[in-house]
Every structure is written in C-alpha cells, then in structure tokens.
Amino acid sequence: MTGRGHRAALPDGDHARPDYVTTNEQGGLVVRHYNRHGQVLEFDFSELPVAPPMQASLAALFAARCTPAYWSVHRTSKTAWVHLRSFAQFLAQQQRPPRDLDDLTPELVRQWRSSCDYMCWIVIAAMLRADARLQAGHAADELARRRKPARSKVQSYSEAELGEVRKAARRQFRSALQRINDNALHLQRWRDGTIAEGSRDWVIGEGLDLLARTGALPKYTDKNGRLTVKGRYRIAFGGSSGAATWQRLFLTREAAAALGVLLMAEFGWNLSVIDTLAVPVASPDQGSDGHPTYHISLEKPRRGPGRSHETRNVTDHGAGSPGRLITQALAATRFARAIVEETAPGTNRLIVWRSNQPGRPQADGDRLPPVGPFSFGVHSDAGSTWARAAGLGGSPFRRGRRTVVALDRREPAQHSQETHDRAYVLPDKRVQAQAVEVIAGGAEDAAARARTVVLVAQVRDQPDPGDVETATADCCSPDDSPWPSPGGGCGASFLLCLACPNARVHAGHHPRLAHLHEALGSLRSVLPPAAWAADWRDAHERLEDLRERVGEGPWTRALARVTDADRALIHHLLTGNLDE
Structure with a gap:
C-alpha cells in the first residue's frame, strides 16, 4: 500500500525476489548480499569452523540483514563477516564446541564477551538476539x-x-577552479565566433567544445597499437596528457578530494555525507540583493530508514561565506555534471571528477558506478592519497570533522546531542584542555557569588497581619534580632532589614525600595568610591538581588507608584534621622 492507502503498483511479471541463501558446488550454504546499487557479494558459510x-x-x-533496507552497503556486511568468523573460531576452540545456538550457555557468552572487542560484541550479540532461541x-x-x-x-587538530x-x-x-573558468571563457569565445578560424586558439576552442560534449578528445590508433x-589537438594543446587536455574543464581525483576537505572544514560534514552529496538547488527567488540561497539535501544512511535525510x-x-563554496563547487563541476546528466539522467551528484584511466574496473561495489570517464564523490x-601528496x-x-564539530561549531552536525557530547566533545584532549580554564573561571565566579551580599529577607505576595x-x-520577630541592642529589641539600621532572616518583603514595600535603589545609585555618582562602598554598597546589592527576583517589569511599575510619604521616609533613612 502507498502512504495514501492506494494499492501499490506490482512489479513486472518476470520479477522475482533475489535468493539470499543458496548452496555452492559442495552443498555448503552461501549468503548473497545485494547492496543499494544491486551489486552482489557472496559469503560462504561452509568456511566457518563450526558444525553444520x-x-x-x-x-x-x-x-536476514543482507537486504538494501537493512545493510545497504557491502562494507557493513564485510565487517560483520569478519566478526562472525572471529565468533566461529572462538566456538571452535572450546573443549566441547556447541553444535547450534541453543547450546550456547551463559558462561560461554560471558567468556566470549570478555575476549572480543567492543564492535565485535555489538554486531554479533545483536545478530544472535534475533534468533528465537536466544x-x-x-x-x-x-x-x-x-x-x-x-x-x-582520534583527536582534533x-x-x-x-x-x-x-x-x-x-x-x-x-x-x-581558475583553470576551468579560464578555459570556459575560451570555449565561450569560440562558440561566439570571436576567435579567428584556423588559429591555434581556434583549434583549442574546438577541442574544448569536444571535451565539454564528450569528455575526451578524438583519438586514433598509432602504429604501436x-x-x-x-595530432592537430595534440599540437594545439601542447601535448596529450591529462594536464594538457581534459583537466582544462574537469576536476581530477585529487582536486575533488580537496573540494571534499573544504566542505568538511566549512560545514562539519563527515565523509559519507560529502561522498554522496546531491547537487544543491538554488532558490528561484534570489531577492533584491541577488545572493543565491542553496537548498542542500544530506544523506546519513546509518540513522536508518526514515531518518537518513535532512536539508540545509x-x-x-x-x-568567505559558506554559500560561496557551494557556488564554486557548482562552477568547477558544471561541465562534468552536464555530460553525466546527458548520459545517465538523474544521477544528481555534486562532486564529479574525470578519471585518468577511464574504463578501469571499480573495486568498490558500494560506490555509484562511473558514467563514462567520470566518477563521483x-x-x-582519495582522502589519504591527497593528504600524503600535500605532506x-x-x-x-x-x-578535521572532530575539530570543526567540537571546537569551531560547538554543536551537533548530523548526529544527536548525546553523540556530540559523548563521541566528539568529552574524549577530545584539546576540548579538555580548554575546559580547565572554563571550569576554573566558573569556580572563581561561584566563589565570588558566595561572597556577594544577597537578599536574606523572605519575599512574599501578601503581608502577614x-x-x-x-x-x-x-x-x-523584633525581639529575636541577629543584632540585638543592649536595652533589648533590634539594634540594627533599617538598611539591614533586607539582610535579616526575620524580615518579610511584599508588594507594598516595592515602591519605596525601588526609590531607595535609585537614591543609592545617585549617591554612587557623587561620593568617592571607597566611601560609597563602605556605607551603601551592601544595601545596594541586596536591592539589586530583590529587583532580579521581582522582575524588571513589576519593579519599573513599582517605581511609578512611589508616593511623597515614601520619598520622605527614604530621605530620613539616608540622612540618619531614623537611627536616632
């Protein structure tokens, strides 16, 4: 059924589900893995040193896992096969090897768990748990x-x-890119008819037109086979090497790898995302400033079906802007992509490069097959080869991805926050070194806050009769003061009320306290700093604390409700008349 409930179209009449399990000439079991490109890889289970x-x-x-919907690439099944062989060898080394899965004991599982590495355990344990007997x-x-x-x-750079x-x-x-753009201008001049026919530049323009349409210059078989x-193109181009001919319009494998490195450094994408990057689509409306915005589709197969695609x-x-690199990538690959689209419509890959040895068999069946002389991703x-050549x-x-994600971007990229913290940030030594200063600063800030004078009085909504x-x-409780007077009662200034646990502050106090806060701020502007700090700083900081708890809006409204009686009271408080 389709997503809307309509019956899905049936496959062709000669369609048959591929056989995932077959037998070899000796009758042993063979499992076939079909990847997402339909390429098949076989695994001979008769090679495993365990009972039939x-x-x-x-x-x-x-x-059960060798389907494109589960294991979409051969790299996954190859890795699992290595772990499975290791598991089988472990079983074969036991004094009494189990004949089947229902003979596995807890002791045997524990022994194997302690002897294998983490990935072997994760892959094989998950596979075994799918059996009904386990x-x-x-x-x-x-x-x-x-x-x-x-x-x-892996540590960051x-x-x-x-x-x-x-x-x-x-x-x-x-x-x-500069080489391709320069030759593109030459080609455009030739197509516009502005180059004198028969000249060397005209022959080069003709050759560039052939390259742009076919990807190669015409060749013949010499006397040596x-x-x-x-000859006319070899002479005009100055040779028949790739550097003299097709590299004028197409990226090499090394230049494509360099583009991939720049994409990694700019966006923090991993190699699997860069390798399969689709051609970004520019917005049809570029706005009044003419700046193109690109819609980029990203694929992350390891997330699983339904969660492997996202967009940027x-x-x-x-x-210097991120989009400029996309513009440059599109320009550098435009001739190659045009030929590929003409030959294999719908291929839709951004990174396309021309091989120096077209027709050479591709060993990796997980990769998109070449189209003529052009390969993808x-x-x-290629990354290792490029790095070695660059020293x-x-x-x-x-x-590079770890550095960009953990230290430059400091946020997840195609993975969860948990993975970002656990796999990228916490294990990285450079992050750990930077965290020392941050942690120390936080500790100092906490200590400073602990020493800061804060509001002690309780903040309430309503007064208590x-x-x-x-x-x-x-x-x-006036008779139970932290600062008792010799004659009994409280001997503290009213400015210390906000520092007393017996004090209660409610909304009725807010106008006069807001006015007191302003008055203390005014005194700060006219008194010497040492004098103001000695007499008024503590009271001002308590009022700052109160304002944060009340909120900026209610505090401002309270200031608008100050009465003449409030002003007179605060005046007497500040002049010391209330302390007499």
Whole structure:
C-alpha cells in the first residue's frame, strides 16, 4: 500500500525476489548480499569452523540483514563477516564446541564477551538476539548486557594544523577552479565566433567544445597499437596528457578530494555525507540583493530508514561565506555534471571528477558506478592519497570533522546531542584542555557569588497581619534580632532589614525600595568610591538581588507608584534621622 492507502503498483511479471541463501558446488550454504546499487557479494558459510547446524543458524541470521533496507552497503556486511568468523573460531576452540545456538550457555557468552572487542560484541550479540532461541533465558540475559564502548583515539587538530589543511585544500581546488573558468571563457569565445578560424586558439576552442560534449578528445590508433590524441589537438594543446587536455574543464581525483576537505572544514560534514552529496538547488527567488540561497539535501544512511535525510539552506553572501563554496563547487563541476546528466539522467551528484584511466574496473561495489570517464564523490582512499601528496600525513576527514564539530561549531552536525557530547566533545584532549580554564573561571565566579551580599529577607505576595512594619520591610520577630541592642529589641539600621532572616518583603514595600535603589545609585555618582562602598554598597546589592527576583517589569511599575510619604521616609533613612 502507498502512504495514501492506494494499492501499490506490482512489479513486472518476470520479477522475482533475489535468493539470499543458496548452496555452492559442495552443498555448503552461501549468503548473497545485494547492496543499494544491486551489486552482489557472496559469503560462504561452509568456511566457518563450526558444525553444520550452527552454520545454518548463523547463515539465516546473516541473510536476514543482507537486504538494501537493512545493510545497504557491502562494507557493513564485510565487517560483520569478519566478526562472525572471529565468533566461529572462538566456538571452535572450546573443549566441547556447541553444535547450534541453543547450546550456547551463559558462561560461554560471558567468556566470549570478555575476549572480543567492543564492535565485535555489538554486531554479533545483536545478530544472535534475533534468533528465537536466544530471546529468553540466561544466555539471552548475557547477550543483552551492555558494554562500555572503547574510547576513540582520534583527536582534533590544533588551530595551526587545521589551518594548514584548509590552506592546502584551498590552494589545490582554487587552482583547478581558475583553470576551468579560464578555459570556459575560451570555449565561450569560440562558440561566439570571436576567435579567428584556423588559429591555434581556434583549434583549442574546438577541442574544448569536444571535451565539454564528450569528455575526451578524438583519438586514433598509432602504429604501436596505442590510442593517441589526434595530432592537430595534440599540437594545439601542447601535448596529450591529462594536464594538457581534459583537466582544462574537469576536476581530477585529487582536486575533488580537496573540494571534499573544504566542505568538511566549512560545514562539519563527515565523509559519507560529502561522498554522496546531491547537487544543491538554488532558490528561484534570489531577492533584491541577488545572493543565491542553496537548498542542500544530506544523506546519513546509518540513522536508518526514515531518518537518513535532512536539508540545509546556505546563502552565498560573497567571499568567505559558506554559500560561496557551494557556488564554486557548482562552477568547477558544471561541465562534468552536464555530460553525466546527458548520459545517465538523474544521477544528481555534486562532486564529479574525470578519471585518468577511464574504463578501469571499480573495486568498490558500494560506490555509484562511473558514467563514462567520470566518477563521483570522495573515497576514503582519495582522502589519504591527497593528504600524503600535500605532506599532511593521514586522511584529514575524521580529525578535521572532530575539530570543526567540537571546537569551531560547538554543536551537533548530523548526529544527536548525546553523540556530540559523548563521541566528539568529552574524549577530545584539546576540548579538555580548554575546559580547565572554563571550569576554573566558573569556580572563581561561584566563589565570588558566595561572597556577594544577597537578599536574606523572605519575599512574599501578601503581608502577614502579625508582622511589625519597619521602614524597609515587615519583621516577624523584633525581639529575636541577629543584632540585638543592649536595652533589648533590634539594634540594627533599617538598611539591614533586607539582610535579616526575620524580615518579610511584599508588594507594598516595592515602591519605596525601588526609590531607595535609585537614591543609592545617585549617591554612587557623587561620593568617592571607597566611601560609597563602605556605607551603601551592601544595601545596594541586596536591592539589586530583590529587583532580579521581582522582575524588571513589576519593579519599573513599582517605581511609578512611589508616593511623597515614601520619598520622605527614604530621605530620613539616608540622612540618619531614623537611627536616632
């Protein structure tokens, strides 16, 4: 059924569900994994050193995951197969190896759990829990136990290191972009007929037109049986190498990797997102300023069905803005994308580059197959190769993403806040080093706040009839003062009422206290700082505390309700007349 309740269209009559489990020539079980591109990879379970019933059970569990809806790439099934072989070898080493899954004991599960690494446990335990025989009982309880993940060893770059990575990527990509733009202008001049026919520049323009339409220059087979660029183009272009010919309009694998590094450094995307990035769509209405806003679709397959897609909007405000990099990426790949769209409509990939060896078989079946001489995205191997050529060591994508997400952006990117904190922020040594200063500053601030004079009197909505009114508050126990007088009662100034636990402040006191707050502020502007601090600072800070509790709006309204009697009372209080 479709989402609206209509019956879905049936597949063609010759359609058949692929066989995920089959047998080899010797009768052993083989599981086939079809990835999202329809490529198949086979796993021979007869190779596992366990009894045939155990092989059959493990094959059934493995096959249940070998669908594009569950395991969409071969990389996942290959990893799971490595862990499964490790599990099978562990079972085979036991004194009495179990013949099937129902022979697994809690002790055996605990022993295996302590001997394998975290990922092996997570992958195989999840697979085993899908078997009905291991969904209840003591062995099932052991399989359900959580295990603390290993700490990531990947650390962020220093500011200088990430700067070097950015600089190297920017230098290579901008050089390629400038080359493509310059040749695009030459091609446009040729198409406009402004270049003298028959000249060298005219032949170059003709060759660029062929490259823009087909991706290659015409070739012939020489006397040695090798394909060679036709002489007129070879002479005009100054050679037949890629640098002299097709690189004039297309990115190389290395330049595409440099673009991927810049996208990582700008947006904090990981390599899997960059690798499959679709062509961003510019808003049809660019506004009065003419700045394009791009709608970018991102794919994160590991989130699972229904949660793997999200979108971003970025605007090209000019040089240095995030959207400018998108504009440049579109410009650098425009000729390659046009040929790919003509040859394979709907491919819709942003990062397209031309191979120096078109037609070479692609070893990784998880990647989008090449279209003619053009390949897509940035493979992890390309990142490592680019880094080595730039003298930067290993691939910059994991360390770079950690640096951008944890230290530059300081917010999640295609992952949850929990993952951001647990996997990116807390394990990072650079974040930890920066946190020392923040924690110390927080401790000092807390200590300073503890030493700050604050309001002690209770704040209430209504007065209590049993309380005694004073100049600044009501008192619930005048005879039990923290500052008793020699003759009994309270010997403190009325300014100390707000520092007394016996005091009660309600809305009726707010107007005169707001007026007192203003009066103390006025005194601050005319008295020497030391004198004001000695006589009036504590009272002013208590009133500041009260104002924060009451709120700015009610405090302002209370100030508007000050009466002449309030003003006279505060005047007498400040001049000391009430202390006599």
